[in-house]
Amino acid sequence: MLRFFKPTRRSDHPSLAGWIGWFIGRAIIWFVIGSVSLTVLYKFVPVPVTITMIADPHGFEKDWTSLNKIDRTMVDAVIAGEDAKFCSHSGFDGAAIEQAIEKNVSGKRLRGGSTISQQTAKNVFLWQGQGWTRYLRKGLEVWFTVLIENIWGKRRIMEVYLNVAETGIGTYGVEAAAQRYYRHSAVRLSPVEAARIAAALPAPKRRAVVDPAGFTRRHGNAIAARSGVVRNEAMDACVYE
Structure with a gap:
């Protein structure tokens, strides 16, 4: 008696590679949905805490403050000191990135080419550090920068940046900085006060805001001078439009 058996095809059972592909595909979909949803949420509500704050061994002090209650001199100072093209780029400054790469390749003092938008994306959604994970972080930073530029807009990016940026040891945001260093609110800051906070932003744990010396003092004075240009040239x- 002849018996016929239906041959088993490999396609009837997913391979390991197929399962891995399915998992990665679902992970990407959920990441996109989650990241877009969180970005939309933060367009309307204050950012409660960041990974950087949680990981800070000194703890953290912050005081979320509306941009309407932050002196305009502070906005001008960070534009002058951190990102002069903030209002004209779409999140990335190609020229600054090229200059940073050239300096780093030539062996000169390492410098970054990050815009305020990129720094905000990193501060809110990602982590700090210089290990191998920085390459993954840089890729994610690009994604979140595109999201906040298109979903938040410039005003909201600036508001969030001024509230989550590290401004000293265990201190986050310009309101907490103003209270700590000057004993008054960020609603009124002199050009020099704002410039010194801005001068400390690239290295807030090492640069003094009160009675700075050497490079920090000179850098702060330069920022204070350029802040007037930012205001006069509507940069x-x-x-504020």
């Missing part, structure tokens, strides 16, 4: 117009 902060995207924040």
